[in-house]
Amino acid sequence: MLTTRLDKVLNWGRANAIFPATFGLACCAIEMMSVVSPRYDIARFGAEAMRASPRQADMLILSGRVSIKMAPVVRRLYDQMLEPKWVVSMGACSSSGGMFSNYAVVQGADKFLPVDVYVPGCPPRPEALIYGIMKLQDKIMGDKAMGWRERYQAEGTGEVEPGIA
Amino acid sequence: MTDQDPLAVPYRERERSVTMERMGDQPVSGTDALLEDERHEELFTLNIGPHHPATHGVLRLLTTLEGEVVRDIKPIVGYVHTGIEKSCEDQQYWKVITFVERMDYLAYYFNATAYCMSVERLLDEEVPPRAQYLRVIHMELNRIASHLFALATGALDLGAITMLWWGCRDRDLVLDLFEMSSGQRMHPRYIQVGGVFEDIPPGWEKKVREFLAIMPTRLDQYEDLLDRNEIWLERLKGTGVISQERALELGVTGPLLRATGHPWDLRKAMPYSSYEQFEFDVPVGHFGDNYDRFKVRMDEMRESLKIVEQGLDGLPEGRYITSNRKVALPPRHELATSMEALIHHFKLVTEGFRVPPGETYVAIESPRGELGCYVLADGSAKPARLHMRDPSFVNLQSLPDMARDSLIADFIACVAMLDPILGGIDR
Numbered sequence: 262m263l264t265t266r267l268d269k270v271l272n273w274g275r276a277n278a279i280f281p282a283t284f285g286l287a288c289c290a291i292e293m294m295s296v297v298s299p300r301y302d303i304a305r306f307g308a309e310a311m312r313a314s315p316r317q318a319d320m321l322i323l324s325g326r327v328s329i330k331m332a333p334v335v336r337r338l339y340d341q342m343l344e345p346k347w348v349v350s351m352g353a354c355s356s357s358g359g360m361f362s363n364y365a366v367v368q369g370a371d372k373f374l375p376v377d378v379y380v381p382g383c384p385p386r387p388e389a390l391i392y393g394i395m396k397l398q399d400k401i402m403g404d405k406a407m408g409w410r411e412r413y414q415a416e417g418t419g420e421v422e423p424g425i426a
Numbered sequence: 427m428t429d430q431d432p433l434a435v436p437y438r439e440r441e442r443s444v445t446m447e448r449m450g451d452q453p454v455s456g457t458d459a460l461l462e463d464e465r466h467e468e469l470f471t472l473n474i475g476p477h478h479p480a481t482h483g484v485l486r487l488l489t490t491l492e493g494e495v496v497r498d499i500k501p502i503v504g505y506v507h508t509g510i511e512k513s514c515e516d517q518q519y520w521k522v523i524t525f526v527e528r529m530d531y532l533a534y535y536f537n538a539t540a541y542c543m544s545v546e547r548l549l550d551e552e553v554p555p556r557a558q559y560l561r562v563i564h565m566e567l568n569r570i571a572s573h574l575f576a577l578a579t580g581a582l583d584l585g586a587i588t589m590l591w592w593g594c595r596d597r598d599l600v601l602d603l604f605e606m607s608s609g610q611r612m613h614p615r616y617i618q619v620g621g622v623f624e625d626i627p628p629g630w631e632k633k634v635r636e637f638l639a640i641m642p643t644r645l646d647q648y649e650d651l652l653d654r655n656e657i658w659l660e661r662l663k664g665t666g667v668i669s670q671e672r673a674l675e676l677g678v679t680g681p682l683l684r685a686t687g688h689p690w691d692l693r694k695a696m697p698y699s700s701y702e703q704f705e706f707d708v709p710v711g712h713f714g715d716n717y718d719r720f721k722v723r724m725d726e727m728r729e730s731l732k733i734v735e736q737g738l739d740g741l742p743e744g745r746y747i748t749s750n751r752k753v754a755l756p757p758r759h760e761l762a763t764s765m766e767a768l769i770h771h772f773k774l775v776t777e778g779f780r781v782p783p784g785e786t787y788v789a790i791e792s793p794r795g796e797l798g799c800y801v802l803a804d805g806s807a808k809p810a811r812l813h814m815r816d817p818s819f820v821n822l823q824s825l826p827d828m829a830r831d832s833l834i835a836d837f838i839a840c841v842a843m844l845d846p847i848l849g850g851i852d853r
Binding site for chain 2: 284285288290292294295315325328330334362
């Protein structure tokens with residue numbers, strides 16, 4: 262009984278103080294930066310403190326097309342983030358490959374990392390991204406298992422450093 | 427898996443194009459006592475990027491440092507390589523516009539115009555004067571938005587966060603205009619082969635004039651904020667100097683070249699889309715340092731405001747897109763009454779239009795320099811080859827020349843004032 266309540270308080274705190282990673286990929290990164298700007302003001306939802314280091318962030322916004330060359334880098338960034346962590350896939354490209362159905366683009370970032378919220382659009386309006394972040398807040402508040410590996414039954418899939426055995 | 431399997435090699439060792447070796451034989455230049463101190467002789471390789479807030483996207487820079495002094499920079503690109511040029515070969519001509527807009531994602535109107543102008547040249551298609559003026563108005567508004575964002579992010583890199591908010595605030599004013607005229611904030615696909623997609627809506631002109639009225643004050647505010655700021659001046663003045671000769675050798679264009687004092691502007695040198703009918707000046711710098719680049723961009727925004735105003739004043743009446751039904755869609759209301767219009771609509775939407783064999787190169791002045799579009803047509807409804815000469819890609823190679831033998835903080839200022847757009851570099 263008591264632990265459930267504590268979880269609720271913790272999740273409420275987590276949902277209302279998201280630290281997004283400053284991570285821009287392509288066109289959507291421009292709209293992602295607009296979200297911080299005065300008109301849209303993501304600070305109203307407690308997610309304005311963009312962190313340059315993934316170690317200090319708990320939300321990764323995949324803002325743009327993920328190329329095959331970039332995918333290992335994105336995955337490494339994600340692995341460097343501390344639990345609990347969430348991923349918002351912003352735009353058509355990172356959600357499904359979008360219009361770039363070709364050799365260079367990963368057809369959906371969920372092929373190599375778990376994605377919590379998909380925001381459609383090319384690029385999505387800043388309001389759409391804010392709506393996605395609000396959906397993520399709902400998800401955080403209702404979620405008991407905070408680690409994504411437990412959430413998605415993916416234990417034992419951590420990154421293996423080459424050369425370190 | 428065998429050793430020959432490339433996927434068996436660890437990712438970091440796979441990038442054979444990059445040598446992580448030290449620059450051992452590099453002569454130590456300068457007579458600075460700090461550099462001659464033997465503790466500082468060792469060179470240090472620092473990897474900046476691809477995830478780094480100061481690199482404006484996913485640019486990776488391998489820097490060789492001697493103490494805090496940058497000795498060499500190797501830009502490594504390709505992290506947003508999207509294969510757009512290859513994808514365009516699979517699309518009909520009118521569908522390619524959507525793809526090219528997403529190359530340089532701060533200058534979407536320019537990408538679309540360069541591409542449409544090259545296709546129009548292959549088709550030998552006249553663009554009505556009204557469409558040319560509408561293109562010019564939208565391109566200049568886009569230039570303002572692009573320079574504002576470059577200024578905002580550049581100032582953020584140098585620690586001036588207020589400029590980010592102010593820049594985004596005023597960029598949103600431009601994007602509102604785009605939304606009103608074409609329906610979307612970014613990548614609106616407004617420029618069409620043969621003209622523009624739609625005429626401007628009623629009330630748009632008034633909105634633009636309101637924007638033109640407030641923008642000069644806003645630009646003065648920016649100059650008040652930045653141009654009198656000691657930190658801003660100290661970090662920009664005299665850093666990242668590149669000579670005019672070297673800039674020309676490297677093929678640098680745009681504000682970077684104009685900052686060195688060379689008045690090269692394609693709007694003046696090779697007028698296109700009736701730019702010859704507009705009165706405007708080409709701002710140039712004196713020294714080619716970061717401060718000149720900042721000033722050139724500021725002055726260019728003022729010139730763009732002048733051009734937009736002239737465009738609205740002299741906006742000709744007439745068609746906004748060519749009347750050639752083989753290229754442009756018929757008006758919607760004709761589809762219900764005219765069989766011919768229906769056939770043209772069906773042909774255009776299903777097959778597209780065919781372009782006679784040939785090749786062409788059209789260059790326009792984008793916010794970052796000469797944006798060229800090369801199209802090779804083979805007579806079918808799809809381009810055989812499409813290539814964009816993106817100014818960011820060419821300008822980026824001047825970065826080692828700018829930042830060599832300067833402090834690493836000045837190098838960040840160089841990247842900020844270089845304004846590279848990685849979507850355009852990698853395509």
